[in-house]
Amino acid sequence: MPTLVVNQGAIGDLLLSLPAMRLLRKVKCDFTLAAQPYQGLFLKKAKEVASVIPCTARAFSELYTGSIPPLLQYFDDIWWFSRRRGLVPDVYLLHSNDWSSQVIFTVDEGPDMRNCAMFQFEQVKKCLGMEDESIEEFLYPMCFSRSPEDRQLFDLVIHPGSGSRTKCWPVEKFLETAEEVLKHDSSLRLLFVLGPAEEEMGHEIMSFVEDKDGRVLYMQGQDIMLVADTLGGSSHFLGNDSGISHLAAWCGACSIILFGPTQPGIWKPPLANLQVIISPASCSPCGDAYRKCTDVHCMEDIQVKDVTEVLLKHLAR
Numbered sequence: 455m456p457t458l459v460v461n462q463g464a465i466g467d468l469l470l471s472l473p474a475m476r477l478l479r480k481v482k483c484d485f486t487l488a489a490q491p492y493q494g495l496f497l498k499k500a501k502e503v504a505s506v507i508p509c510t511a512r513a514f515s516e517l518y519t520g521s522i523p524p525l526l527q528y529f530d531d532i533w534w535f536s537r538r539r540g541l542v543p544d545v546y547l548l549h550s551n552d553w554s555s556q557v558i559f560t561v562d563e564g565p566d567m568r569n570c571a572m573f574q575f576e577q578v579k580k581c582l583g584m585e586d587e588s589i590e591e592f593l594y595p596m597c598f599s600r601s602p603e604d605r606q607l608f609d610l611v612i613h614p615g616s617g618s619r620t621k622c623w624p625v626e627k628f629l630e631t632a633e634e635v636l637k638h639d640s641s642l643r644l645l646f647v648l649g650p651a652e653e654e655m656g657h658e659i660m661s662f663v664e665d666k667d668g669r670v671l672y673m674q675g676q677d678i679m680l681v682a683d684t685l686g687g688s689s690h691f692l693g694n695d696s697g698i699s700h701l702a703a704w705c706g707a708c709s710i711i712l713f714g715p716t717q718p719g720i721w722k723p724p725l726a727n728l729q730v731i732i733s734p735a736s737c738s739p740c741g742d743a744y745r746k747c748t749d750v751h752c753m754e755d756i757q758v759k760d761v762t763e764v765l766l767k768h769l770a771r
Contacts, residue, residue, distance in 0.1 A: 457485035458529035462509045464617065465493050465678065466697030467560065469704055469723065471535055472502065473592040474558065474574040478533065481582050496678050501597055517543035537561050556581050571724040593725055598686030599706030607687035609642040609769065610635065611707065615652040616696040620750040623694055623712050625655045627758050629662050634762045636669065647698065650675040690768055695721060703728045708768050714752035715744030731761060
């Protein structure tokens with residue numbers, strides 16, 4: 455019974471689905487993942503899925519006309535990971551003797567507001583009749599993670615970006631934190647990582663790096679496999695609520711993640727190797743309300759001294 459899992463999220467969203475997809479793989483033994491091409495190929499290379507097809511293919515747009523194109527007729531067991539039922543093609547919501555279809559909601563929008571990873575895992579567990587399964591068994595690190603003694607690449611990796619500017623701590627505060635950490639221990643090896651869409655931060659970071667005589671390095675726009683391998687070989691990570699922060703935690707780095715408008719209880723990785731720092735702003739977190747906020751100051755309210763204190767405690771261990 456060929457199984458298709460459709461998950462069109464960005465890398466952070468996919469990683470929140472990882473425990474649920476691992477449970478599916480345990481039961482189904484194999485499945486094909488339909489995802490954004492970049493993210494799908496990454497999970498295949500990471501050995502989390504056996505095969506992938508792009509959810510951007512013409513076959514997926516044809517679904518919304520009410521028919522199932524030949525490419526997708528091969529699959530008779532479909533699991534659609536979606537935030538809302540209305541985003542799933544109607545044809546897969548109809549009862550059929552030719553296929554079985556399950557919708558797994560990716561975000562708990564009910565009164566409980568559970569962590570996304572736990573919420574998805576519980577739904578898959580119920581659909582499979584696997585009530586005895588525990589999510590803890592599926593929280594093992596990704597294949598890029600190395601043992602503590604082999605994490606000799608960098609002492610600290612910093613990613614100051616995010617998918618939304620309103621979720622970003624000011625870049626100058628990241629630089630101040632890095633400066634304080636180096637004052638405490640000048641032998642530490644630091645790396646700044648930026649995505650291809652974060653060029654506006656690059657000039658400030660490059661100036662900072664050039665002034666540090668090779669003690670701090672800078673990497674931008676690199677393939678996600680290289681980023682994952684770098685995180686898997688580094689001991690600590692500092693970043694905002696972003697996909698790279700999720701990746702760092704899943705690659706086993708001791709991660710410190712800064713949260714302002716978004717709710718950490720819902721969006722943080724369900725892992726033990728991370729610590730969350732929440733904005734002291736009285737309006738934080740506000741959930742999706744930040745998208746309409748005209749005075750988003752919650753990330754700016756996080757103090758350098760507080761982040762530095764937490765970071766130094768972890769580095770000392």
